[in-house]
Amino acid sequence: MLDSLAQADLLRSQNLVGQEWSDARAGQRLAVTNPATGEVIASVPDSHAADAALAADAAAAAFPAWSRRTARERAQIIKRWHALILAHEADLARIISAEQGKPLHESTGEVRYGASYVEWFAEEATRICGDVIAEAVPGRKMLVIKEPVGVVAAITPWNFPLAMIARKIAPALAAGCTVVAKPAEDTPLTALALVWLAQQAGLPAGVLNIVTASREHTPAVVDSWLADPRVRKITFTGSTPVGKHLARESAGTLKKLSLELGGNAPFIVFDDADLDAAVDGLMAAKFRNGGQTCVCPNRVYVQDAVHDDFVQRLAARVQALHVGPATERAAQIGPMINARAVDKIDRHVQDAVAHGARVVTGGARVRSADGPHYYAPTVLVNATPAMALAGEETFGPVAPVFRFHGEEEVVRHANDTPFGLAAYFYSNDVRRIWRVAQALETGIVGINEGALASEAAPFGGVKESGYGREGSRHGLDDYMHTKYLCQGQLL
Numbered sequence: 001m002l003d004s005l006a007q008a009d010l011l012r013s014q015n016l017v018g019q020e021w022s023d024a025r026a027g028q029r030l031a032v033t034n035p036a037t038g039e040v041i042a043s044v045p046d047s048h049a050a051d052a053a054l055a056a057d058a059a060a061a062a063f064p065a066w067s068r069r070t071a072r073e074r075a076q077i078i079k080r081w082h083a084l085i086l087a088h089e090a091d092l093a094r095i096i097s098a099e100q101g102k103p104l105h106e107s108t109g110e111v112r113y114g115a116s117y118v119e120w121f122a123e124e125a126t127r128i129c130g131d132v133i134a135e136a137v138p139g140r141k142m143l144v145i146k147e148p149v150g151v152v153a154a155i156t157p158w159n160f161p162l163a164m165i166a167r168k169i170a171p172a173l174a175a176g177c178t179v180v181a182k183p184a185e186d187t188p189l190t191a192l193a194l195v196w197l198a199q200q201a202g203l204p205a206g207v208l209n210i211v212t213a214s215r216e217h218t219p220a221v222v223d224s225w226l227a228d229p230r231v232r233k234i235t236f237t238g239s240t241p242v243g244k245h246l247a248r249e250s251a252g253t254l255k256k257l258s259l260e261l262g263g264n265a266p267f268i269v270f271d272d273a274d275l276d277a278a279v280d281g282l283m284a285a286k287f288r289n290g291g292q293t294c295v296c297p298n299r300v301y302v303q304d305a306v307h308d309d310f311v312q313r314l315a316a317r318v319q320a321l322h323v324g325p326a327t328e329r330a331a332q333i334g335p336m337i338n339a340r341a342v343d344k345i346d347r348h349v350q351d352a353v354a355h356g357a358r359v360v361t362g363g364a365r366v367r368s369a370d371g372p373h374y375y376a377p378t379v380l381v382n383a384t385p386a387m388a389l390a391g392e393e394t395f396g397p398v399a400p401v402f403r404f405h406g407e408e409e410v411v412r413h414a415n416d417t418p419f420g421l422a423a424y425f426y427s428n429d430v431r432r433i434w435r436v437a438q439a440l441e442t443g444i445v446g447i448n449e450g451a452l453a454s455e456a457a458p459f460g461g462v463k464e465s466g467y468g469r470e471g472s473r474h475g476l477d478d479y480m481h482t483k484y485l486c487q488g489q490l491l
Contacts, residue, residue, distance in 0.1 A: 001034075001098045001327060002041055005091045012192035015045050015212060018058040019205035025050050030214045032189055035101040035335045036325040037371045042099075044188045047211040052180070052224035055209040059151045059178040060230040062206030067148045067176040071125045078122035078173055080201035085115040085166075085194070092162060092193060097326035099187045100161055101334040101373070102289050104326050113453070114166035114194075117471060120455040124476055125174035139491030146480040148176035149256055150232035153225040155246075156191065157238050158184035158337055159292045165191050167455075167470050168235045168258075169198075169208065175479035180231070181210040182221055186337055188212040222246070229253045233479065236260070237294070240419070240464050258468030258478045260294065260460055262393055263421035266414035267297035268436070270407070271305040273426035274448070279313045281450030282399065285424060287321065287377060290333050291397040292341070295422035295444065295452060298393055299383070300401045301410050307403050311360060314379055314399065319361045321377045321397075325370045333397055335373035345375050345396035348389040352380055352400060355387045362397070391417065407432065415441045421461035424450060443469075 002011060014021040024045035032042045045051070066074075085092065093107035102110070133142035154168040165183060172179050183191035195210045213221045225231045226249040233256040234246055240262040247257060267285065269278045286297045302310045324331035336342045342365060349363050362378030375396055383390065383400035390400075404410040414423060424446040425436055437445050443461040446452045453459060458469035468478045 001094050005094060007088055007091050010088060010091050010095065010193040010196060011042065011189065012196050013042060013044055015047060015051060015055070016192075016195050016199065016208070016210050017051070017055050018209070019199075024048065030185060030188070030212060032099055032186075034098055035186075035337050035371070035373050042189055044192065044212040046217055047213040047221055048217050049220040049224040051211045052182075052221040053228070055180040055211050056151060056225060056228050056231055058206035058209050059180050062204060063150055063178045066178055066204060066207045069176070071128055074174060074176065075122045075125040077202050078118060078125065078170060081198045081203070082115055082118040082122060084197040084201055085111065085118060088197065092190065095190050095193055096161055096187075097334075099189050100158060101326060101337065103331040103334050104329075106289060107326065110160055110163050114160075114163035116455040117163070117167040118170045120471070121170035121174040121475065124171070124473060127473070128175070128476065128480070137488075140486065140488045141490060143485040145483050145485060147483055149479055149481055150177060151230050152177045152179050152233045152235060152479065153222070153231050154179055154181040155222060155234070155236045155238065156181070156183050158186040159289060159294075161187035161190035162194055164237050165194060167475070171470070171475045172235075172479050173203075173207065175476050177233070177479050178207045179209065180225060181208070182213060182218065183210070185213060185215050185218065223249065226250050226255075227252070232256060233258070235468070235478070240466075243466055256478055258470065259466030260468070260470065261421075261464060261466040262419055263294045263296070263461065263465055264299065264391070264393060264417045264419040265295055265297045265422045265424065265442075266440075267300045268410055268414060268423075268425035269300070269302045269306065269310055270425065270427040270429070270432065271303040272428045272432075273306070274428065275306060275310055275313060277448060278310065278426040279317060281424065281426065281446070281448070282314065283317055283450070285446070285450035285452075286399050287318070287333065287397055290336060292337065292395050296395070297399070297424060299390060299414075300399050301404050301413065302401055303410075304403060304405055307401070311379065311381055311401055314401075315360045318377045318379050318399065323366050323368075323374055323376065333377055335371060336375060336396060337373070339373060341395060342373050342375055345394055345398060348387075348392070348394045349378060349380070349398060352383060352387045352389055355384060357382050357387065357400065385413070385416070407436065411436060411439045415439075418464040419461070420463035421465035422446065422452060
């Protein structure tokens with residue numbers, strides 16, 4: 001798939017530090033594999049703390065000049081970056097599919113989705129505004145201005161290798177910050193390509209730096225930035241345990257944090273719902289990227305009166321999903337990212353069955369000539385809170401269905417989790433819609449809608465799903481300081 005790139009320069013194999021593409025100082029390399037086949041498709045630097053420090057040096061040196069540029073100047077560069085992303089859409093999609101495994105049509109959608117954040121924040125850069133406070137004392141002026149926080153460290157996951165890093169880098173650049181970035185070890189090629197395009201758009205040396213590292217060396221890279229007082233903000237998408245580590249270790253220099261962490265999203269179908277619409281919504285929310293999304297429904301609650309009908313409709317749709325590699329045009333569910341992911345999915349399904357669940361469709365690994373990392377799209381019934389999948393993210397194409405009786409009961413079960421990222425429910429009762437939407441303890445609620453994400457909307461969670469928001473006009477807030485200016489003796 002990578003052999004067919006129209007722009008071969010998109011396939012980068014080095015770090016970008018300052019304006020130079022370079023290898024890790026220790027000379028070590030990290031193999032990048034195709035999850036569909038296990039084939040090594042490229043290698044990138046396996047960086048360590050010394051490489052992270054050099055990236056921070058470059059970002060710190062570039063910050064004064066970049067932060068002094070006008071918002072319009074920054075916006076023009078970011079808009080050029082946006083145009084280049086769209087111009088190389090097909091190649092970027094091939095890179096995503098090659099290293100992450102999702103079907104090519106989904107990778108194309110991710111490129112467009114990630115680009116939408118770049119465009120949005122290019123436009124938001126020119127809308128950064130402060131306040132003039134009404135005079136409390138004659139001859140005294142009080143103003144509020146916004147300033148960039150400084151160097152930002154962006155640490156991103158593998159499931160959306162372009163979108164996740166774009167929606168962190170774009171607001172940072174728009175605010176006037178400089179960036180050091182560390183993409184996931186499984187999917188570094190997409191991030192490197194995206195950064196190369198930013199360089200081609202005219203981003204000055206040192207404003208955007210990226211280092212790649214293996215799972216073994218990632219802690220040293222990140223800890224270097226955590227200890228560096230010049231790095232003023234950490235933005236991270238990933239697991240809650242890692243997010244807690246970042247929060248603890250950043251306390252020494254009191255960095256700002258944006259943490260988008262684990263989820264355990266409920267999907268509730270009330271007996272007054274449009275069942276066809278609810279099935280459509282669940283298919284979109286649950287099986288996109290093979291269920292490997294942080295806002296993916298993890299627990300499906302269906303009210304008694306419509307339970308059997310809903311399960312029948314859902315199972316028919318799930319059974320029809322085509323499993324295959326990204327190179328197959330018909331593929332709807334690609335491989336899981338690695339063997340650990342498949343093992344976890346299978347463990348959850350087997351545990352559920354051992355605790356009384358029944359497999360309606362799927363429920364097993366898919367033996368494929370393409371590779372071992374496939375799992376059949378699955379529907380389970382008779383799910384209960386005692387099962388592992390009720391408390392842990394499965395992160396795979398498994399929809400466990402829980403039966404419920406009443407509204408108060410299902411809201412209690414939906415909230416019975418330390419996580420609070422997203423929730424979904426379907427109902428045509430307008431009073432219930434407002435009651436349930438307000439009662440759910442999540443940062444995002446989908447009401448009769450399974451596709452939630454938008455560059456115009458704030459994305460983020462509550463409780464142990466983290467804090468801070470990405471996207472929307474609120475997405476710039478965490479990349480800026482609020483400064484109060486008071487000038488007297490004006491009369």
